[in-house]
Amino acid sequence: MTTRLYTHPACIAHDTGPYHPERPARLQAVLEALEAPEFAALERHEAPEVEMDDLRRVHPQAHIDAVLAAIPAEGRRNIDPDTVVSLGSREAALRAAGAVTAAVDAVMAGAAANAFCAVRPPGHHAEPDRAMGFCLFNNVAVGALRAHQVHGCERVAVIDFDVHHGNGTQAMFAPDARLFYASTHQWPFYPGTGARDERGAAGNIVNAPLGPNAGSADFRFVVAEFVLPALEEFRPDFLLISAGFDAHNRDPLAALNLFEEDFAWVTDKLTGLAARHCAGRVVSVLEGGYDLEALASSSAAHVQRLMAAG
Secondary structure: OOEEEEEOHHHOOOOOOOOOOOOHHHHHHHHHHOOOHHHOOOEEEEOOOOOHHHHHOOOOHHHHHHHHHOOOOOOEEEOOOOOEEEOOHHHHHHHHHHHHHHHHHHHHHOOOOEEEEOOOOOOOOOEOOEOEOOEOOOHHHHHHHHHHHOOOOOOEEEEEOOOOOOHHHHHHHOOOOOEEEEEEEEOOOOOOOOOOOOOOOOOOEEEEEEOOOOEHHHHHHHHHHHHHHHHHHHOOOEEEEEEOOOOEOOOOOOOOEEOHHHHHHHHHHHHHHHHHHOOOOEEEEEOOOOOHHHHHHHHHHHHHHHHHHO
């Protein structure tokens, strides 16, 4: 089976302004990297708009309505100091979440071994009733709850290696022992959550914070020591990845020192675990990464390992 790529030009039309780090050029850089000859076998699909029922599993209708109502007919508007919307943001946000649900459906149907959703805006900071941190809707959580509630997966896991803690995903998963969330991230740092003692309802939250200037050895240690054993014990039926590449040492918004080889390594570890527990079912979703060169090369390394696992 193949690896699928889900994306859509609408995700580039999400205009955050000329000086915003979460800019259209990020997605363009990723997609250009995935045009290299080694990705010829990557099966490419347009992301559909998400169904409202899928959004409502994660976000109250009032929040969905408020986010969509905030999108201006022209120009740009700030939802908070970091989170900007424009006319193109509505379709971009709906297709970003829709990419993940379509990818989950394809992997569950056996039409793909795994999938990568190259989308923006990102999602892991979006809480049930709050858009923040460049994020409008929590794309990975929308996909996780589709796997759980539509496809009947009893134990769904999200692993997040973005440099920022996914406070939104944790907030949604923490009360439900059937959902597992693990995160490696710089600490202390935005958004202020992600301490090791935040454990969830049944130990289903695993935070592995890293101090500023931590590097490859530190990252691989906490993944091997904390994340993978807990994930093995959880035995997921479906695995999703919040794939942020802003822990790269070139990234301007953070202070970790990871490299392309680290993202390839963790991808191999996660796909290997998925092969043992859930027939290899993995969907990965783009989150952060703000140095264009590092983002492009790291995404390429990640997708190469997804393809190798397929």
